[in-house]
Amino acid sequence: MPNRIVDFLSRTQTIPTTEAEILTSLVKPMTLIKGEYLNFEDKIPKHGAFIISGILREFYTDAKGVDYIRRFAYENWWMVDLYELLQNKPALCSVQALEKTELLTFTKEDCWVLMEKCPVASKVLEEISAAEKYSLAKKEKQKRSLSAQENYEYLLKLHPSIDKRIPLFHIASYLNIKPESLSRIRKQMSLTK
Known part of the structure; x- marks a missing residue:
C-alpha cells in the first residue's frame, strides 16, 4: 500500500x-x-x-x-x-x-x-x-460564477455517481445551497433527460 x-x-x-x-x-x-x-x-x-x-x-x-x-x-x-x-x-x-x-x-x-x-x-x-x-481558489471562483445547477453538473461530470457516495445534504453544503434546492435541481435534471 x-x-x-x-x-x-x-x-x-x-x-x-x-x-x-x-x-x-x-x-x-x-x-x-x-x-x-x-x-x-x-x-x-x-x-x-x-x-x-x-x-x-x-x-x-x-x-x-x-x-x-x-x-x-x-x-x-x-x-x-x-x-x-x-x-x-x-x-x-x-x-x-x-x-x-x-x-x-x-x-x-x-x-x-x-x-x-x-x-x-x-x-x-x-x-x-x-x-x-x-485548484481550491479556482473552484471557489467557479462556484461563485456558475449557477448551483451548473456547479452540481460539473461535480457529477468530474466524479460520476458521487451523489451515491456522499449524502446529498453534504453536496448541498458544498454548493452553498439548501438541501431542498438541491432536490429541486435533481428533479429538474431528471425531467430534462
Missing part, C-alpha cells in the same frame, strides 16, 4: 529508489470509519494524508453551528495543509471521513525528514501543494 504514494508522485517526475524507500518507510496506514475525524478545526493537525480509498470532507463551522464544506477529497489525492502541519498552526477546517477511508498518513517530523533526505519527492510534494491551493 505505501507504494501507491510513490506511484502517484512518479506521475510527474521519477522518484529515485532511495527516496522511494525513505518515503514508504515514513508513511503509516490509517483507517477512518464513516464519521471519524482526521483533523479538527482550531486544533493543530497531527497528520497529513494520502487517500487510498474513500472520501473525506474538509469543512468549517460558523458561529451558528452551520457547516460549510470547502472540498471533498477522493482516492489518490491529498488532504493536507502543509503550512498548518509544518508550522504547528491551528487547522482552519475539520476533516471527516464520509465513508470508510484508507489513508497513508505522515506527521510534521516525517515531512522534515522528507525535505532533508528526499529532494525530488519533496519538490513534487511542494508542487502538488501549490497546485492544490490554486
